[in-house]
Amino acid sequence: MSESAANLAEIPEFLPEKSVDPRILRTRNLLQQALVKLMKEKEFDAISVQDIAESATINRATFYDHYPDKFALLECTIGTRFNHLLAERGVTFNGTCTSALKAIVLGVCDFIAFSEPPCSTKAGQMEPHTESAIIAVVRRMLLDGLANHPSSPAPISPRMIATTASWAIYGAAKEWAQTPNRRPSSEIVETVVTLISPILALVAPTPLH
Structure with a gap:
């Protein structure tokens, strides 16, 4: 199991949605949707954090507020x-x-x-x-x-x-x-x-x- 996966159970995203700030959920949904969209266009290995952030219309710093890397x-x-x-x-x-x-x-x-x-x-x-x-x-x-x-x-x-x-x-x-x-x-x-x-x-x- 990867280091990021080892902490998945502790990430609020895996808790009931009512326990998570709606703004956090919205940003994470944007990032997930952006990743899915990009993966329809090119290999995962070729996708950068910058690509994901731009597709989600957020900045890189915001990405790292939610996930340590693209694998997480x-x-x-x-x-x-x-x-x-x-x-x-x-x-x-x-x-x-x-x-x-x-x-x-x-x-x-x-x-x-x-x-x-x-x-x-x-x-x-x-x-x-x-x-x-x-x-x-x-x-x-x-x-x-x-x-x-x-x-x-x-x-x-x-x-x-x-x-x-x-x-x-x-x-x-x-x-x-x-x-x-x-x-x-x-x-x-x-x-x-x-x-x-x-x-x-x-x-x-x-x-x-």
Whole structure:
């Protein structure tokens, strides 16, 4: 995971929008839209921070007020899209609900399998950033859910559990997506949840149901 991705869960953009200043959201939306537009025109490697700032009609200093570099912007753009997919499906996780965990896994599978990179961008360029962004979103969602069920004393840190589970979910979904003649995503979800549930049970006081 890149250094910028490691801090994704701490960026307000990944928190509910009501908790973020509308002016911050507006600027970040402008930057994300500018990046998506530019990536339809040329390779990501050829896009500079100056290009993004000019396309978003802001200055470079403002860009750096929100993102440390263009890689962090890319990962936040992907993470925001994934967050929107989950929000549209009404996905939440309270730490014990199996159906919610299944919905998260299904969302990851569908996002990986069906998200198309911009026409000028090679899929391989996007993969590490997609990985980092999705894992950060899932980790935050799991951590928030597990926080509803604190154990005292916790044998293993909830942050460690959420991190491990989010990587496992992404890894399983990626393996499924790369499998020739793969089964529908709805059919693989049960298998992934079976693998993940014991990890989350190390924090949750009651089994997933």
